Amino acid sequence: MDIFSRLSWFFKQEKRAYILGASMLILVGLLAGIVPMIIARVxxxxxxGTLTYSALLFWVAVVAGISLLQYAMRYVWRTNxxxxxxxxxxxLRQRLFNHFTKMDSVFYQKYRTGDLMAHATNDLGSIRMVAGGGILTMVDSLTQGIITLFMMFWAVDWQLSLMVIIPLPVLAIAIRFIGKKMHFHFRRAQEAFSSLNDKVQESVTGIKVIKTFGEEELDTIDFNKMTANVVKKNQSVYFYDALFRPAIxxxxxxCTVIGLFYGGFLVLEGxxxxxxxxxxxNYITRMSWPMVAIGRLLNIIERGSASYDRIMDILKEExxxxxxxxxxxxxxxxDIQFEIDSFTYPQTSEVMLKNVKFTLPQGNTLGVVGKTGSGKTSIFKLLMRDYDxxxxxxxxxxxxxKVYSLDTLLGSIGYVPQDNFLFSTTVRDNIRFGNPSASQEIVEEVARLTSVHEDIIGFxxxxxxxxxxxxxxxxxGQKQxxxxxxxxxxxxxxxxxxxxxxxxxxxxxxxxxxGIKTNRQDKTTIISAHRISSVMHADEIxxxxxxxxxxxGTHYELLEQNGWYKQMYEKQQLEALLEGGGEQ
Structure with a gap:
């Protein structure tokens, strides 16, 4: 029941709706408790031999009226x-999504996309069930249980009622045992589903690579294994879930057998x-629902509690x-002053940047070259505060x-990564993503600047x-x-x-x-590339x-140094010459 106290902030916020809904549930239970006594009287x-036709019609009308009233009340509690x-x-979904947008690169290295998607779908659905079906089941089972026991003890016979409830403590022990098992296995089932979700997301995203290498069959086998694991984990949940109703x-x-035999004896005794x-x-039959409801409630609680723990673990991440x-x-x-003595990625010991220092005057262009893994992208990640x-x-x-607000800093930086990501919308909306109000004229202007306008109008x-x-x-090339x-x-x-x-x-x-050089004369630019031709006109490289x-140094200064830069430049010049058929 701890999950209800953890969600108390929401119940307090929506107390009017829950009070109205619970009140309707209680009234429905009270009306339902009257019907068996009406049947008993008839x-x-x-x-x-004292029943008259008019009396029968009266009691039928009363039962019909109670049914209609219950219908109206059920509508009220369902909507509330x-x-x-x-x-x-x-x-919770808004809170989770907002949390995702504020987290850093370390967070996204720790959690997979599919896992985060599972949190935002399955886990939230389980928590919603606590605030919906959980509240309903708890109030309804308690109301019906208390009213039914009261009617059994007060309106029928207390001795008979006492005899009938003797086996109930055994049921309470069984329900507690099954509930603990449910919590344990449901959490593992959710974790398995998260892994499967991540697998599907990764396979769909990388379907071109999978098909290019002809690995469809192997990927399908891997998917089937993960699916089988999800089924296995859920079967453990369903195994204990299935124990609730038979036990109840x-x-x-x-209880019914005891009531039938002992009650028959009391009838004979007068x-x-x-x-x-x-x-x-009839009341014993009605007691079955509160007992079944308790099992169902524990099921909902254990699922919701496991999911709430998973959500809170995510929200606790800073x-x-x-x-x-x-x-x-x-x-x-x-001007930009970049003075890094040392930088190491979290959870690693390898130093990625050592004594990297440069000053980039406003309006200048800096070229950054080097072998793969030399640290070029690390410089950019620090400039955009991916890591502090x-x-x-x-x-x-x-x-x-670090003194600038993040919105100000990132709003002043335009970044084009190696892995270009476009959204599933139009070309126009992708271009003006950072400025949704930009006119068509401005969109076409920047498209011409990046030499993609002709391609676009050809679509x-x-x-x-x-x-x-x-x-x-x-x-x-078009995506870039x-x-x-x-x-x-x-x-x-x-x-x-x-x-x-x-x-x-x-x-x-x-x-x-x-085009960039002409249109950004007073703006600063940093270009990282493997092709020397991309940076050779930079103010410093x-x-x-x-x-x-x-x-x-500059392009010509680096050529004079006769180092890695010159070797790479001459190699690329030779490659270009060979590709052009040997013509200069």
Missing amino acids: IDEMTN IFGTSAKLEKI QTIMGI QITVGLLVAFL SNILEAENPVTTPIDG QYQGRISFNGVDM PEGYDTMVGERGVALSG RISMARAIINSPSLLILDDSLSAVDAKTEEAILE IVLDNGEIIER
Whole structure:
């Protein structure tokens, strides 16, 4: 029952609806408790030969009236209890989603996408059942149980009632044992479902890769194994769930037998009438529902409690990126001072950046090159405050980056990652994602700047073309250029291109870089690339190796150093020459 106290904040918030709903439930129970006594009176009058036609019609009308009244009351409690429980699901879903949007990279490395989706669907549904079916079952079972016991003891015979309830403590012990088992196995079933959810999400997202390598059969086998595990875990839940009703029915069957035999004896002794015995047996039958309801309630509680624990575990997670107490809200501007002595990713011991320091004047372009894993992307992650755990300082115009509010900082940075993500909407809405009110003229302007306008107008529906999930309907180069247009549309103070020209040809690359240079003369740009041609016109270029700067300077200065940069440039020039048929 601890789950009800943990949800007390919601019950207090919606107390009017729950009080009204519970009141209707209690009144329904009271009316239901009267009906067996009416039946008992009719039977006794029939036995005594005193029942008249008018009296029979009266009692039938009373029962019909009670039924209609119960119908109206049931409508009221259903709308108030079940309708209100949906609000709890809405509140928790909003809280969970808001929490997701505030968490940092460490959080998303710890939790898989499918697992988070399971929390936002299955777990919330189980919690809603506590606030809906749980409240209903608890109030209804208690009301009917108390009213039925009261009528059995007061209106029929207390000795007979006392004899009948002797087996009930055994049922209480059985229910407690089954409830504990239910909680244990349901939590594991939910965890298994989360893993399966993650598997499905990953397979659907990576279906092209799976089909390219011809691994459909192996992936299907893996999926079937995980499905079988989910079924196995749920079978354990259903095994104990299935024990509730047989245990209840067995004990209540024993109670009925006791009532029938001992009640028959009391009828023969003249202590109760036949009508009262029929009413008593009716009350025993009615006692079955509170007992079944208790089993159902424990089922709902254990499921809801396990799910609530999982949700709370997520909500207790704290981001490592914290806002300053009095953050700066003016847009970032001025020179960038990047002075990192050491940076290591959480939960690893390998130092990713060592003594990486540079100053980037406003309006200049910085090129960052190096082998894969040399630390290029790590620099960008620190600039966007994906991680704060580093030794050193990053500042904009002399102001520490951590002092800026996150919204201000990220709103002033345009970032185009290596892995371009597009939303399942139109090309236009993808481009103006960061500025939904941008006009068609502005959208087309940035599309021309990134050399994707001609491609777009060639689509069947132009800018209204749906790109599909993650941009599946587009080529790699088109996704890159649309992502760049999306980053540029807000004219960010700092534009970061993280190897975002790899899927375009040399001619298109040159046109894009020239357009950016012309249109962003007073803005700062950082370009990371494997192709030297992408950075050769930068004001300064740094070469990274194992997280350290091993070379720096302009394109021509680096060529004179005769180091890694020159070797890579000459190699790429040779490759371009060979691809062009050997013509210079």
